[in-house]
Amino acid sequence: MSVQTSDIVGDFAGRLLDWYDQSARVLPWRIAPNSGGDPDPYRVWLAEVMLQQTTVAAVAGYFARFTERWPTVADLAAAGDADVMAAWAGLGYYARARNLLACARVVMRDHGGRFPDSEAGLRALPGIGDYTAASVAAIAFGRAAVVIDANVERVIARHRLIETPLPMAKREIRAALALLVPGDRPGDFAQALMDLGATVCTPRGPACAICPLMADCRARGRADIERLPVKPPKKAKPHRHGLAHWIEQDGQLWLVRRPDKGMLGGMRALPGGEWGEVPSESGIVSVDHGFTHFDLTLTLVRRAAPHEGPDAAAEGLWWPIADLDAAGLPTLYRKLTDKMLERDA
DNA sequence: CAGCCGTGGTT
DNA sequence: TAACCAAGGCT
Structure with missing residues (x-):
């Protein structure tokens, strides 16, 4: 009281x-x-x-x-x-x-x-x-x-x-x-x-x-x-396309380390070109992946060797395909390699 | 301040 | 299903 x-x-x-x-x-x-x-x-x-x-x-x-x-x-x-x-x-x-x-x-x-x-x-x-x-x-x-x-x-x-x-x-x-x-x-x-x-x-x-x-x-x-709380309207996400290179040799796959700045910075990845507005070529498999500020269709293409493309300068390593799970690939590439290996199986 | 930076769960 | 959202930080 x-x-x-x-x-x-x-x-x-x-x-x-x-x-x-x-x-x-x-x-x-x-x-x-x-x-x-x-x-x-x-x-x-x-x-x-x-x-x-x-x-x-x-x-x-x-x-x-x-x-x-x-x-x-x-x-x-x-x-x-x-x-x-x-x-x-x-x-x-x-x-x-x-x-x-x-x-x-x-x-x-x-x-x-x-x-x-x-x-x-x-x-x-x-x-x-x-x-x-x-x-x-x-x-x-x-x-x-x-x-x-x-x-x-x-x-x-x-x-x-x-x-x-x-x-x-x-x-x-x-x-x-x-x-x-x-x-x-x-x-x-x-x-x-x-x-x-x-x-x-x-x-x-x-x-x-x-x-x-x-x-x-x-x-x-x-x-x-x-x-509540009131939030500002969201901007529309553009759609981009990109290629990833499947470079295989003796059961190993060529991986690169992405630069520290930018998307997936510092992470291991499949080599490939820049991501752009239009699809460049068709490939073996492709995946759609949503990022925070754009959506991406990533297409996998075979390449013979790392030195034949623009990948020569990239820091890279050969990784056993049988142990790809341990490579630490971000989800985007994980989805792509999973799809590729499932297709081969 | 506004844009960039991942992914998976919820509705 | 497409949109929204999450124990944000850096530039």
């Missing part, structure tokens, strides 16, 4: 953390809420980088393999570039893998093998932007950082009925959230908000009836709640 209703409704973090204690997802990189254990900064950082623009389901297997093979940041820093890139193959956004290695090596060289425990210190490392610096600071080091990802943007935009389109709305969202971050359990608070966005306050069909923030959510019950 002594507690005002406004105080109860206003306890945003309390309601959210109570919900989290009941409903937290069980994830390989997450220790149980209130378990008292200290999360390993290396594992937190690795998971957060893998989770950038990538779903939990896609990350799980990669996280298990990476932590098994490279249990500490020292192990990862000592790994070979090609091994790490191959282990990342299929996860996408390959600049993350290059930055991951660079970051591990900076942590070893400049920080004595320990991750900086402040948001600013983390933010200065390669591959760590605003989100990842805040999330690692909060989850691994208990810092009351303002952690904002796409889930948080959606939850806050709805809770506060922010109709400003992204990315302009980021200022309002940050200002609103900064007032809500608790000094106690900031890491659980951040993860709770993300869990809520992923499982309750979903892009479509949010489960408002079971939401712990329902009482004071300004968008609750609105027919147009799915409109």
Whole structure:
């Protein structure tokens, strides 16, 4: 009776953390809420980088393999570039893998093998932007950082009925959230908000009836709640065509390493020409593949030897076709070689 | 700021 | 099914 209703409704973090204690997802990189254990900064950082623009389901297997093979940041820093890139193959956004290695090596060289425990210190490392610096600071080091990802943007935009389109709305969202971050359990608070966005306050069909923030959510019950957060219209994707060269010799296939910058940078690939607007020739098999900003039809053609084409200058190697799975080809080429080998079979 | 950078799941 | 979207960072 002594507690005002406004105080109860206003306890945003309390309601959210109570919900989290009941409903937290069980994830390989997450220790149980209130378990008292200290999360390993290396594992937190690795998971957060893998989770950038990538779903939990896609990350799980990669996280298990990476932590098994490279249990500490020292192990990862000592790994070979090609091994790490191959282990990342299929996860996408390959600049993350290059930055991951660079970051591990900076942590070893400049920080004595320990991750900086402040948001600013983390933010200065390669591959760590605003989100990842805040999330690692909060989850691994208990810092009351303002952690904002796409889930948080959606939850806050709805809770506060922010109709400003992204990315302009980021200022309002940050200002609103900064007032809500608790000094106690900031890491659980951040993860709770993300869990809520992923499982309750979903892009479509949010489960408002079971939401712990329902009482004071300004968008609750609105027919147009799915409109929030407002996003800019997307641009149309062009369609491109390209060739890939199948150069086989004694059961081995000629692979190249793509340049660090640009599409699939640093990854092993089949050699081939530039991707253009029109198909150049027909081939043995072809695959359609969607990238973020264009769609590609890639056609496989036989070539006799690497030195006969424009591939002579490319750094390459012969790879046993029987062991092609271990080559670390990105999905685009994996689809193509799978189709080729299936056709021959 | 806006464009670039992968992939797979969901609706 | 085509569109949308995801624990973003870099230039």
